[in-house]
Amino acid sequence: MRKTLTIIGTTLSALHGVAHGSDNADKASLATLALQDSDYATTLAAPLNLNVRNMYASHSSHSSHASHASHSSGSGTSYGYTPAYTPTYAPPPQSTAPQGSGAAATGVPLISPTKSRPSIDQLQLMIMRVQAALYARGYDPGAIDGEMSAKTKEALRLFQTARGLPANAKMTTETLNALGVALTP
Amino acid sequence: MQPLEAKVHCEQWPASPLLKVAGLAEFAAGIFPPERMLLDLRDAQVRSAGSAICRLPWAGFLTDVPEHAPLDRPWIAVPPGAFKIGIGDVVELRPHTSKAALRYRRGSNNNILFTTERCNSYCLMCSQPPREVDDGWRVSHLCDLIELIDKNAPSLTVTGGEPTLLKENLRRIVLHCADVLPQTHLHVLSNGRAFGGGIPAHMFEGLHPFLTWGIPLYGDHYGLHDYVVQSAGAFSQTIRGLYALEAAKQQIEIRVVLVKPVVERLTELARFIYRNLPFVKHVALMGTEPIGFARAHYDDLWVDPTDMAPVLTKTVDFLSKRSMRVSLYNLPLCVLPEHLWSYSSKSISDWKQQYLPACEQCAIKERCGGFFAWATDKWTSRTIKPVRGALCAKH
Numbered sequence: 001m002r003k004t005l006t007i008i009g010t011t012l013s014a015l016h017g018v019a020h021g022s023d024n025a026d027k028a029s030l031a032t033l034a035l036q037d038s039d040y041a042t043t044l045a046a047p048l049n050l051n052v053r054n055m056y057a058s059h060s061s062h063s064s065h066a067s068h069a070s071h072s073s074g075s076g077t078s079y080g081y082t083p084a085y086t087p088t089y090a091p092p093p094q095s096t097a098p099q100g101s102g103a104a105a106t107g108v109p110l111i112s113p114t115k116s117r118p119s120i121d122q123l124q125l126m127i128m129r130v131q132a133a134l135y136a137r138g139y140d141p142g143a144i145d146g147e148m149s150a151k152t153k154e155a156l157r158l159f160q161t162a163r164g165l166p167a168n169a170k171m172t173t174e175t176l177n178a179l180g181v182a183l184t185p
Numbered sequence: 186m187q188p189l190e191a192k193v194h195c196e197q198w199p200a201s202p203l204l205k206v207a208g209l210a211e212f213a214a215g216i217f218p219p220e221r222m223l224l225d226l227r228d229a230q231v232r233s234a235g236s237a238i239c240r241l242p243w244a245g246f247l248t249d250v251p252e253h254a255p256l257d258r259p260w261i262a263v264p265p266g267a268f269k270i271g272i273g274d275v276v277e278l279r280p281h282t283s284k285a286a287l288r289y290r291r292g293s294n295n296n297i298l299f300t301t302e303r304c305n306s307y308c309l310m311c312s313q314p315p316r317e318v319d320d321g322w323r324v325s326h327l328c329d330l331i332e333l334i335d336k337n338a339p340s341l342t343v344t345g346g347e348p349t350l351l352k353e354n355l356r357r358i359v360l361h362c363a364d365v366l367p368q369t370h371l372h373v374l375s376n377g378r379a380f381g382g383g384i385p386a387h388m389f390e391g392l393h394p395f396l397t398w399g400i401p402l403y404g405d406h407y408g409l410h411d412y413v414v415q416s417a418g419a420f421s422q423t424i425r426g427l428y429a430l431e432a433a434k435q436q437i438e439i440r441v442v443l444v445k446p447v448v449e450r451l452t453e454l455a456r457f458i459y460r461n462l463p464f465v466k467h468v469a470l471m472g473t474e475p476i477g478f479a480r481a482h483y484d485d486l487w488v489d490p491t492d493m494a495p496v497l498t499k500t501v502d503f504l505s506k507r508s509m510r511v512s513l514y515n516l517p518l519c520v521l522p523e524h525l526w527s528y529s530s531k532s533i534s535d536w537k538q539q540y541l542p543a544c545e546q547c548a549i550k551e552r553c554g555g556f557f558a559w560a561t562d563k564w565t566s567r568t569i570k571p572v573r574g575a576l577c578a579k580h
Binding site for chain 2: 048125126128129130132133135136143144145146179180181182183184
């Protein structure tokens, strides 16, 4: 892909060069270098959250979950956050192929979530991350506290509008991609 | 020059952890778990974001004011001027000696994975003299580090010592990079001798999407190469290793350090490479780094780059006319003929790179790689001079 672009760019600039008549040789050698460089180029093609199911997308209001009734919000002395991550390194199995060759190409989801609905802690953490991302981009989501407050929703709507996304104040995968928020771990 | 290690103040740390520095964006992204990150309380945005974030299970906090760190939680304070540590960087903390070392710098042009201090060669100009130590612990350490490196890091250099001495463990590291950093180019600096007998090159076949090997070759004759690397039999092992790597479909760069005996036969070496190793993707002709063994062997090694100009021009023209990519590293532009400027790269790692007072007036300073921070006068050139603007207008 990168190569094709380089070739197109080169052809265009070569045409341009004909008009000027001068330093064509320079351009040709630059083009050759660019082409050779493309062997070493890395291409960031995939969006952040590809083939990952988004269990947060349908969440619109913090109070809409019955399970939240008992949750005392705001004061938050302890988080009870459970890490989904194991820091110790385990040697990979011998047969592992380099990424990008198998699952991604055939469109099979890479990660299949075990639950379709997030736990309270997971949801709260995700909202906090969205709030932090909005805040870091100059929006005002109110306190970064894991509550889907009116202010947070307003900030989400403003962000979505600015990005040309449906302004539904929901944590859709497109919105999370645009915010740089990953669905995993 | 920026130091990569420094004394720091730290408290409450249980072990020797590797930690990634987090700002709001790193928290929001959720790519790295808070348990492996240091929240940067020096950052104004982080401080103004409220206290709920601080209650997350961060490994600890980075701060200028220890009182800002939440009570009974681990923290690090970096004294002013010790070293620059920023959001996205990875730092290794050694609490028992109150030392910290930067292991990954976001945005740096040369981040390395240091595999071992051991080496099977003993090169005259070695910048990193080998030590016969058992440092196998580095393998799991590197795998931990790889997990904390930015996913969009453009490239990493695997170096040492001699990385292939790790044998199967080098494969493990490359595979882990392919899994965790599939978009990051990996450049392994090896003498290739192990692939000439010992370990099979094909164990790297198809392992990583962007893997290249940088293999030094110092002569068109075994006597010269073996002398420079101070190891009998090295030439034949490296040559066989190069063919083995080619057979395993690996991308190869030949690296030539421009020390006196090598420069004397540089055109012959170029011809040897073209005739016998036409498959190499790139030839790098590199100025000597004036540190390590090189300093002790100044008289045997040093050639002023000005005096190399004719042979460099001949060599570069020979290779490039035959469609072999060639680059010049570690040589300031003002000592090179203008014809060679386009082959020159800004190759010196940012943290150990500097300019000289004469460079302040130079019109092409931005294009020039400058000098190693440890270059003394006798390691620069007698013809260092600012290049005037008029010259540069042609480019």
